[in-house]
Amino acid sequence: MKNRIVLLLVLLAVFIILPSCNYHDEPLPAEPANLPEISEPPKEAEAQPSDTWLSLKSVQNARQLGGNPTRSNRVVKHNAILRTGELGFSTNEDKDLLVNRYMLAHIIDLRDEVEASDNPDPVIEGVEYHHLIVWPRAVRIQLILDSTSDLGIVDPELYSINYYTEFALGDAAIEAYRNMFNVLLNNQSGSVLIHCMYGKDRSGIAVALILSALDVGWDVIEQEYLLSNVSDAGSVDISLLRFYKSIIEENYGSIEKYLEVEMGLDENDIAALREKYTITV
Secondary structure, three states: OHHHHHHHHHHHHHHHHHHHHHHHOOOOOOOOOOOOOOOOOOOOOOOOOHHHEOOOOOOOOOEEOOOOEOOOOEEEOOOOEEEEOOOOOOOHHHHHHHHHOOOEEEEEEOOOHHHHHHOOOOOOOOOEEEEOOOOOHHHHHHHHHHOEOOOOOEOHHHHHHHHHHHHHHOHHHHHHHHHHHHHHHHOOOOEEEEEOOOOOOHHHHHHHHHHHHOOOOHHHHHHHHHHHHHOOOOOOOHHHHHHHHHHHHHHHOOHHHHHHHOOOOOHHHHHHHHHHHEEEO
8 A cells, every 4th residue: 555655656746747847948946966066156147249149039048159169269150050949939020030041951859759749840941850859758757757755755956967867878868969960960051950948958968069069168168058047948057067067077088089979970070060060260
């Protein structure tokens, strides 16, 4: 009888918390005790040029990566890579802007199968759609179960740790981000837009990997990540991004090695990405 009660509590926790996690597109709010200590307090997101933010009225957290400097005296091309929240509520005006101003060629949707079905992306003529699921619904449920005590209580600290560890090491996440790089490499012209629900966590990790491949320094990557905090999308926690980086370094030695081993990027691929998406200043 006791075991049945515990099982019911666990299932209740899953069905209560899971929709909340989907809605916020982030792990449960927490300051995980086991995250690496931060040697310096995270900076607030610095003011960015107005062209960092896309002129979209119906899409949240919409910005482009252009202008971010690399460590080799180049900068990311303007309007070549875009990141946003979900696109399902896009107005016709915003869809026209994406195509005619931002030259949209590819949409990469990182949401799970339920999220994409509930609010599908618009079909835009001439734009190729790629559904690359970082978190299959079954994986997300398992993460919650793995973070739940015998009493059916979800530990938010453990959930945050499990969530970002799975970002770095999970098969589904690795496959999704590897396929994302394939889209970027095969893109012949136009911009690539990457999005999830609110454009923060799944998209934030995607952008951190892309900027790393483009030779952007980690301090700049953190600043770009923190821009979600001054958007209309909610908040991100810099300690979680740093934890993600530490997991990669612990298991692979460096992000560069991770890009090679798990993202399948060799020297020629890295050179092609930098040629395609950065320019000399």
